[in-house]
Amino acid sequence: MRGYAGKFLEVNLSTGNIKETKFSEEILRQYIGGRGLAVKILWDRLGKRWEQIDPLGPENLLLLLTGPLTGYVPGARLCVSGKSPQSNGIVGSTVGGEFSVELRCAGYDGVIFTGKAEKPVYLFINDSDVELKDASHIWGKDGKETLKILVTEGLKELRKQAPRRGLRREPQAVYIGPAGENKSRLAVVTSKWVHAAGYGGYGAVMGSKNLKAVLVKGSGPLPDVADMESVSALIDKILEINFRSTAFRRWGTGFLGYDVGSRLSSEPVRNWQEEWHDEKSYGADEFEKYWVKRYWGDFGCPTTCLKVAVIKSGAFKGAVTDNPDYENQAYLGANLGIFNAEGNIFLTSLIDDLGLCGIQTGNVLGFAGELYEKGILTKNDLDGIELNWGDVKAFSALVRMIAERRGIGDVLAEGTYRAALKIGEMKNVNVLSYAVTAKGIGIGAHGIRSEEDYPGPESYACSVQGGDHTSVARLPLDHGNSELRIMLYDSGVFCWFNFFEKEAEDLLWPFIEAVTGWKITEDEWFNTTARRILHIQRALLLLGGPDLKWTPKKDDDVPARWYEPLRKGPYKGKTVARRKIEEARKGYYEAVGWDKNGIPKPEELKRLGLDDVNKRMEELRTQT
Amino acid sequence: MSEAEHVWIARDYSKCSGCRRCEIACSMSHEGKIWPEASRIRVFMLVPGIEVPHLCVQCHDYPCVDACPTNALSVSKDTEAVLVDRDKCTACGQCIDACPGKIPFIHPTEDYAVICDLCGGNPRCVEACAEGGWNALEIVKKEDTHTFRLYAKTPEEITRQVIVKLYGEEWKEEV
Numbered sequence: 001m002r003g004y005a006g007k008f009l010e011v012n013l014s015t016g017n018i019k020e021t022k023f024s025e026e027i028l029r030q031y032i033g034g035r036g037l038a039v040k041i042l043w044d045r046l047g048k049r050w051e052q053i054d055p056l057g058p059e060n061l062l063l064l065l066t067g068p069l070t071g072y073v074p075g076a077r078l079c080v081s082g083k084s085p086q087s088n089g090i091v092g093s094t095v096g097g098e099f100s101v102e103l104r105c106a107g108y109d110g111v112i113f114t115g116k117a118e119k120p121v122y123l124f125i126n127d128s129d130v131e132l133k134d135a136s137h138i139w140g141k142d143g144k145e146t147l148k149i150l151v152t153e154g155l156k157e158l159r160k161q162a163p164r165r166g167l168r169r170e171p172q173a174v175y176i177g178p179a180g181e182n183k184s185r186l187a188v189v190t191s192k193w194v195h196a197a198g199y200g201g202y203g204a205v206m207g208s209k210n211l212k213a214v215l216v217k218g219s220g221p222l223p224d225v226a227d228m229e230s231v232s233a234l235i236d237k238i239l240e241i242n243f244r245s246t247a248f249r250r251w252g253t254g255f256l257g258y259d260v261g262s263r264l265s266s267e268p269v270r271n272w273q274e275e276w277h278d279e280k281s282y283g284a285d286e287f288e289k290y291w292v293k294r295y296w297g298d299f300g301c302p303t304t305c306l307k308v309a310v311i312k313s314g315a316f317k318g319a320v321t322d323n324p325d326y327e328n329q330a331y332l333g334a335n336l337g338i339f340n341a342e343g344n345i346f347l348t349s350l351i352d353d354l355g356l357c358g359i360q361t362g363n364v365l366g367f368a369g370e371l372y373e374k375g376i377l378t379k380n381d382l383d384g385i386e387l388n389w390g391d392v393k394a395f396s397a398l399v400r401m402i403a404e405r406r407g408i409g410d411v412l413a414e415g416t417y418r419a420a421l422k423i424g425e426m427k428n429v430n431v432l433s434y435a436v437t438a439k440g441i442g443i444g445a446h447g448i449r450s451e452e453d454y455p456g457p458e459s460y461a462c463s464v465q466g467g468d469h470t471s472v473a474r475l476p477l478d479h480g481n482s483e484l485r486i487m488l489y490d491s492g493v494f495c496w497f498n499f500f501e502k503e504a505e506d507l508l509w510p511f512i513e514a515v516t517g518w519k520i521t522e523d524e525w526f527n528t529t530a531r532r533i534l535h536i537q538r539a540l541l542l543l544g545g546p547d548l549k550w551t552p553k554k555d556d557d558v559p560a561r562w563y564e565p566l567r568k569g570p571y572k573g574k575t576v577a578r579r580k581i582e583e584a585r586k587g588y589y590e591a592v593g594w595d596k597n598g599i600p601k602p603e604e605l606k607r608l609g610l611d612d613v614n615k616r617m618e619e620l621r622t623q624t
Numbered sequence: 625m626s627e628a629e630h631v632w633i634a635r636d637y638s639k640c641s642g643c644r645r646c647e648i649a650c651s652m653s654h655e656g657k658i659w660p661e662a663s664r665i666r667v668f669m670l671v672p673g674i675e676v677p678h679l680c681v682q683c684h685d686y687p688c689v690d691a692c693p694t695n696a697l698s699v700s701k702d703t704e705a706v707l708v709d710r711d712k713c714t715a716c717g718q719c720i721d722a723c724p725g726k727i728p729f730i731h732p733t734e735d736y737a738v739i740c741d742l743c744g745g746n747p748r749c750v751e752a753c754a755e756g757g758w759n760a761l762e763i764v765k766k767e768d769t770h771t772f773r774l775y776a777k778t779p780e781e782i783t784r785q786v787i788v789k790l791y792g793e794e795w796k797e798e799v
Contacts, residue, residue, distance in 0.1 A: 071658060098644070098660075098669075105661065148798065151670060164717040166729025166737075167678075167779065169661070170670055192672040219732040221651070221659035232652065239645075243756060292790040293673060295641040295758055300648060302756055304641040308673040312792050320673065320791060 001025050002226040003068030003515040004033075005109045009130060011123060013209050014058060014115030018130050021112065029518055033067030033109060034079030034493035035092025036533045041112065042090055043536045046083065047616065051545030055085035055201075056183055056208040058116035064103075064174065064214065065110035067493035068516050071101040071222045072231055073508075074238050075495030076299035078103075078174065080197035082205050085185045086360070086415055087439045087466050088548055089541030091200030092490040096298040097191035099172040100493065105218025117210040120181075124154065125216040126161070126171070135212035142353040143177045143190050146213065150175065154215050168217070175213035176203045177355020179403040183207045184413035186360040186402065190352070194322045195298070198357035199441060199468040201415070226517035234511045235300075241504045242302040248500075249295070252305030255284035257329030257344070260445070265571045266453035268335040268445050270373075270389055271366035272436045272561045275447045276569025279339035286341040287323065296322065303498055309345045316346035316392075324348040324358075327469075330445035331362025336369060337389025350396055354403040359469075361402065363442030364416045365395055368408075370434050376427055383407045416442050418548070433560040437467055439541065439550055444469020449562055450571040454481050457576060457584035461556045462598075464537035470496065473588055477526055480505065484530040491533070532608045534592060535600040539613050542599065542620055552598030556585055597621070630704050630766035631742065633750055635677060635775065637786045640760040642667060642675035646749035653748045661732045664740040665749045665761075668779035670799055674790065676782045677760060679749070680706060680727050680740040683773040688739070691722035696737070704766065705742040713737055725776035 010021045023037070031040040041063060046053050053059050063081045070076050078100035084091045103110070106127050120135040138149050151170045158168035173191065180187035180203030187203025188196035197203075206212075225231050242249075258279065261267035265276040290309040297304030311319040324332070324344055332351065333344040351358050371377040372387040379386055383401065385394050401409025411422050420435040436443050438460040446453045446469050448460075459472035463483055471490070474482040480502070488508065489496045499505050513519050520529065544550055558576055565575040589596065593604030599621055605614040647663040655662050665679040682704055689697040689706060696712035697719060699705070715735035719728045728737045740747075753761040766772075777785075780799055787795045 101660065105659075147672070162730075164720075164730070165715070166717065166720045167726050169666055169668055192669075194672065219661045221655065221657040221662070224657075228656065235648075239755070249757075293638070293641070295639075295643075295756075296673065297641050297643045299644050301641075301643050302645070304643050304756070304758070308790070310791050318792075318794070 001028065002224055002517050004028065005104050005107050005223045007108060009108050009111045009125065011111060011113050011132070012115045013113055013117040013121070013211060016132055018132070030529060030532065032491040032529070034065045034094070034491040035081065035487055036491035036529070037065055037110070038063045038079060038081035038092055039090055039533050039536045042081070042083065043540065043613070047540065047612070050083070050540055050543045053083055054546055055083040055088065056204055058209070060205055060208070062113040062202065062205050062209060062211065063110065065493065066100040066104055067491055069492040069494050069511065071104055071299060072225065072235070072515055073492060073494040073511060074235060074242070075297070075301040075303070075498050076101050077493050077495050078191070078197070079490055079493045080189045080202045081200070082202055085201040085204050086199070086441045087541060088544040089439065089464065090537050091465050091468060092471070092487070093189070093197040093200040093202055094490055094493060095174065095189060095191050095197035096195045096495060097172065098299045099174050099191050099216060101222070101299045102172040102216045102218045104222055105220045106216055107218065107220060111214065113209060113211060116208065120210050120212050122150070122211070122213040122215060124157070125214070126158065127217070127219055138212050139181060140178060143175070143193055143355055144353055146175050146177065147173060147193060150213055150215050154217065158217055171215045171217040173213055173215045176206045177353060177403070179355040179413070180204055180207040181212070182403065182405045182413065184356065184402060184405065185415040185418070186357050186364065186413060187355050188357045190355055193320070194352045196357060198359055199465060199470070201360070203355050225515045227514045230510065230514035234507055234514060237507055238498060238504055239302040241501050242498050245303065245500075248305060249303050251284045252307060252323055253326035254287050254307060254323035254329065256326035257287070257333055258283040260326065260330065260453065261334055264452040265450040265566065265569045266447035267330050268366065268436070268447065270337050271335060271370040271434060272447065273370065274568050275449060275566055276571065277334060277339070282329070282333065282339045282341070290341060290345055298495070301495065301498065305497060311342060311345055314342070316342055319346045319349035321345055321349040321352055327445050328358040331359050331366070335362050335366040335445070336395050338392055338395070339390070343392035346392060347396055347399070350399055354399065356399065356403060359444060360415060360442045361399060363436060364402070364412045364419060365398060367416045367419070367434055367436070368398065368412060371423065371431060376429060376431060377408070377423070381408050415440060436559045436561050438463065438559070439466030439555060440548060441466035441468060443467035443559065447562070448558065449566050449574050449576055451574070452571070457558070457580050458588040461558055461581060461585055462588045464534060464541055475587060475591055477591055478522070484526055484534060487530045487533050488525060528608065531592065531604075532610060535605060535608065535610060536613055538594070538600055539617055543616065556598055557581060631745060631747070631763045632682065632766040632772060633679065633742070633747055634762045634764045636760050636762070637676055637782060638790055639758055640667065640675040640677055641756070641758050642669060643756065643758070645752040645756060646677060646761065649748040649752035653743060662738065664738055668783070670779060670783045671787060674783050674787050676779050676786065678725070678727060678779055681725070681772050681775045682706065682766070683724070683776060684770055685773070687722040687724070688719035688728060691718045693718060697739070700741070703742045703745045706739045707741060708737050708739055710734070710736040723776060724773065726778050727776060
C-alpha cells in the first residue's frame with residue numbers, strides 16, 4: 001500500500017494498553033483516511049449502540065487521523081473525530097500544523113483512543129516508543145503554558161536518548177486547555193497555541209478521558225508513494241497556482257471582518273440581529289498594525305494565509321494570536337458589537353489560551369448578550385457582569401466563567417442550543433429563537449439572507465456537520481463548496497484553502513493516484529466514496545442521543561433568526577423564505593438519495609454495500 | 625574560481641513563515657523523499673510564531689573540519705561548503721561539539737553527519753523561500769568577513785533574540 005504508514009496506534013486509556021491496529025486496503029480505498037475513516041471506525045465500533053453512547057463518557061472514541069495526502073498535498077492538517085458532544089453525530093474536525101506530518105514520520109497514520117484514564121495523562125509517541133505519561137502537573141494550565149511544558153519535557157527526553165546525534169528538534173503536540181478539562185462542549189483540540197480543531201467539541205472528549213495532550217516525534221520520511229516524480233510535479237503546479245493569489249496571501253481571511261459585513265452583508269452582528277456594518281475601524285489596515293509576521297503557515301503551505309498579531313502595550317498587552325482570522329474577527333468581534341482590532345485580538349488570544357472555540361464561544365456570548373439586552377438574563381444572573389455590546393472586558397469575564405464552568409458559565413459551557421433549553425426552563429420563556437445553531441452546532445460566520453455569500457438555503461439545514469461553515473450542503477453535489485468535495489480534503493487530510501481554484505481542484509485526482517496508486521475518478525468520488533461517508537454520517541446524526549435527537553422535519557432548517565428580515569444596510573428587508581428552504585431541502589434529499597423524510601433510501605444504501613446502515617435506518621423509517 | 629562567485633545564505637528569522645518548504649526542497653533533493661528530520665536545513669519552532677531555520681554558516685575557520693578525527697569533513701573548493709565523506713565519518717559527534725551553533729547532526733537512520741552542502745552553489749532551500757516571496761533565506765555574495773560565523777548559534781539562542789524582536793522583552797524568559 002502506498003501513501004500510508006500502514007498502521008494505527010490504539011490506546012486504551014482505561015487499561016493503559018497500547019497496541020498497533022491495521023486496516024485492510026479495501027477499507028482504506030473506500031474511506032481514505034481522516035473524516036472518511038473516522039466515520040467507518042465509529043460506525044463499526046459504536047454504531048449498534050450509538051443512541052446510548054455518551055460523547056463525554058468512556059465509551060466514546062477519540063480519533064486523531066491523518067490521510068495518505070497529509071504532508072504531500074501542500075498545507076498539512078490533522079483530522080480529529082469521535083461522537084460529537086455538540087451534534088451527537090460525527091464531525092470530521094481538522095486542525096493545521098505539523099503534528100500530522102510528524103505522526104506519519106513516526107510510522108503511524110493515526111491514533112485511536114478508547115476508555116478513560118484514571119488520572120490526567122499525556123501520550124508521548126517517539127517513533128515506535130509509545131508511552132502514557134503523568135500529566136497531573138500540566139492539568140489546569142492554559143494553552144501557552146501547556147505547550148511550553150510539553151516541549152521542554154519532550155526535548156529533554158529526546159536529547160537524553162541520543163546525546164551524541166546532535167540537537168533533536170522539538171516534538172509536535174495537540175492538547176487541551178482548561179475548557180476541555182472542564183468538559184465544556186465549546187472546547188477545542190489545539191496545536192501551536194492558536195490552531196484548533198474547533199467544530200465538534202472534541203476538546204471536551206479529550207478532557208472526559210483525562211487526556212491532556214499527545215506529543216509526537218517521528219524521525220523517518222513520509223510514507224513512500226506510488227510515483228514520486230508525479231507527486232513532485234503536482235506539488236509544483238499547486239504552488240504555482242497559489243502563489244498567484246496575491247490578496248489572499250497578503251491578508252488571509254483577515255480582511256473579511258470588515259468586508260463580509262460591509263460588502264456581502266452576511267456577517268453576524270450582535271447575535272445575528274444584523275448582518276451588515278460599515279465599521280471602518282474594523283478593516284484589515286487596523287489589524288495589520290499588530291502583525292509582527294505577515295506570512296505564517298503550516299507544513300508545505302504556499303499561501304501562508306495566517307499572520308501573527310501581538311499587542312505590545314496598553315490594557316491588552318501580552319496578547320498573541322494569529323490574524324485573527326475572519327471567523328474570530330466576526331464571532332469575537334462584530335457578533336459582540338466589538339469593532340476594534342485590539343479588543344478582538346485580546347479576546348481571540350484569551351479563548352486560545354483557555355482552549356475554547358472562537359466560533360462556538362462567540363456564538364454563545366452573542367446569545368447571552370442578546371438575552372441581557374432583552375432583560376432575560378440580568379446582571380444578577382451574570383455574577384455582576386454588565387454584558388453590554390462592545391464591552392471587551394465584560395465579555396472576557398464571561399469567557400472565563402465559561403471555561404471554569406462558574407455560575408451561568410456552567411450553563412453557557414453547554415453550547416448555545418443546550419444553554420437555550422436550560423435558560424428557557426430557568427426563566428420560563430422560549431429563548432431558542434435567539435439560538436443561531438444547526439444540529440447543536442453554532443453556525444459559522446457566513447449568513448444566507450443577503451444571498452451574496454457562498455452558503456445557500458440548503459447549506460446549514462442539510463449539512464451532516466450542522467453549523468460547520470467549512471462543510472456545507474450545496475447543490476450541485478460537486479460544487480466547490482459542497483461537503484461531498486470537502487470530505488476529500490478532510491479525508492485526505494489537508495487544507496481546503498489551496499484549492500479555491502478549479503485548476504487546483506482538478507489536480508487532486510491525479511494527486512491521489514500518484515500517492516496511492518489508486519485511480520479514483522471524480523465520478524467515483526461523488527457517486528460512491530463520498531456518498532458512503534455522507535450517508536453513515538447522516539445515519540448517525542439522526543440516531544443521535546443520548547441527550548438530544550434531531551428530526552429532519554423540525555431540524556433540517558435554518559435558525560428562526562434568519563426568517564427575520566435584515567434590519568440594516570443595502571439588503572435591508574431581505575429574509576429567507578420558508579418555501580425556499582423547503583424546496584432546497586427537497587432538492588438536496590433527492591440529489592443525495594435520501595427519502596422525503598431525510599432518511600437515506602434503502603436502494604441507495606444497498607447500492608453502496610451499506611446493508612447494516614440500512615437495517616438501522618429501518619427503525620427510523622417506521623418511526624416517521 | 626574567484627572568491628566573488630561563492631554564495632552565502634543570509635537569514636532573516638523574523639520573515640520565516642514556518643511553511644517548511646525549505647525542508648521539503650532540501651530533503652527531496654538530498655534524499656529523494658519528504659523527510660524533515662533528514663533535511664540539511666531544519667526549522668525549529670520552540671515557540672509558535674518564532675520559527676528558526678537552522679543550517680550551516682560556513683565559518684571562516686571551520687571548527688568542525690578541524691575537530692573531525694577521521695578527516696571525513698572537508699571544505700569544497702567550488703563552494704566553500706563543508707562536505708561530509710560518508711565512508712570516513714564514524715558519527716562520533718565531535719563536529720557537533722565543535723560547532724558554535726550545534727548545527728550538524730547525525731542522519732536519522734544512517735551513521736554520518738549531515739551538513740548543508742549549499743547544493744553545489746545553488747541552494748534549493750533558498751529557491752523555495754524566494755519563489756514564495758518569503759525571503760527569510762537569501763543568497764548574498766560571500767565576503768571575507770568573520771561576521772558569518774556569528775550566525776552559528778543554537779536554536780535556543782536565536783529564538784531568544786527573535787522573540788524579543790517580535791513579541792517583546794518579557795517573552796525572553798519563555799524559551
